[in-house]
Amino acid sequence: MPKLTVITIVYNNVRDIERTINSVLKQTYKNIEYIIVDGKSTDGTLAVIAKYKERISRIISEPDKGIYDAMNKGLALATGDYILFMNSGDEIYDEQTVEDVFDSSPGADIYYGETEMFNDNWESLGRRRHEAPEIFNWKSFQFGMNISHQAIYVRRSITEPYDLKYKYSSDIDWIIKSAKKASNIVNVHRYVAKYLVGGMSKKKHRESLKERFEIFTKYYGLIPNVLNHIFIAGNLAIYFIKHRRTND
Template identity: 75%
Template sequence: MLQPKLSVITIVYNNVRDIERTMLSVLNQTYPNIEYILIDGASTDGTKDIIYKYKSRLAQFISEKDKGIYDAMNKGLKLATGDYILFMNSGDEIYAPETVTDIFETAPGADIYYGETEMFNDNWQSLGQRRHRAPECFSWRSFKHGMSISHQAIYVKRSLAEPYDLQYKYSSDIDWIIKAAKKASSIVNTQLYVAKYLVGGISKQKHFASLKERFRIFHKYYGLIPNLVNHFWIAINLTQYYVRHKKTND
């Protein structure tokens, strides 16, 4: 059986604490046809020393200043030669050593594969499944009520992957996935947990800027009135979630 080549791209900047854990989740995969690309933003905290330990196992390694995370991701995309692209950024992990093998065994030749994500806190303790569960069937319209698939949990055919739009500083990954999904004719739900996600400590200011960008992106694809209605339901669902969560913790 033909085994498609997977390009895994890791972006990192000054994350000496987590980079090795992320790298080993890729390097320890049982799947044999992986091209691992690592893009470092000229780290100064010892991150590069960790990376150099495994440099011989990397297909490509760049360490230089960039213009932000999506600029770095575009550098990785330009270097990728695989049939599929996966972004597994520093701090996150591919779920288990067999995950990539299991994903490609679910169905041959899909345009996009996706799965579920487990959340972890700063102490790498599990917080369980994401609030937005992966939809049973996914299309470019599926994000209208929020980002229901993590960036780390989606494998995109490289021929569908456009460069990230650098006008967005915080939410370009949403735009990128929607564009790929619009072109896809075969999208497969693997029914698997495929990624572990480190919950970030994004500042409130950046979080608000991210939400504004997301609104602009959804407006572009879904229209103003549907977007306003959808955000009303997002707000209601978010409120209900936090109320339930608070009761559980009380």
């Protein structure tokens, strides 16, 4: 039974933090280290966390330099064999998820699965537009981020700290770096996470897209990246046309 470190980043999210905590604590898989990194919340979030302090491995609450700085703090504290980031507002899919992930294949460097999207009223929006690929490697993000960071379990020994020069898309860089080091990547063929849409990368969409382009150019080259983005734009247009017809 490998040890999984689940890290939750939160700042002033008293409405959603309890959902996230319960999704971790109710797992049938018991070898879980749970770390919560709070950015010095002032809205009652810490009072909610305190209700569960006996079942949470580590809680820190202090100002940070942004979400990826906070995620690095969690990484530095982690002692598990694998890392999973499940930030406030998101959930591990169901109580059996972690057990199913590790039962799928022993000893993988990375496990990944599918994500279900939810709106601000916690109503399902269905699967992410970018479906998780049947086979994943470090080149798989060429046509878009098809695995969310809530849906990927990474062996801690192949992880690095998040690059703080990226403020909105450092998770993409982090996953690609890890995937380049991985020798065994397993698709668990199930939903593993519920994702609350509207995070920082959505609020700062233009800046996030610029960072993504820079990251993809670094790994895939400028000309291939430009051509890939033309392909992405075409697929996006087709998606919205089909989606609009369905709504009509």
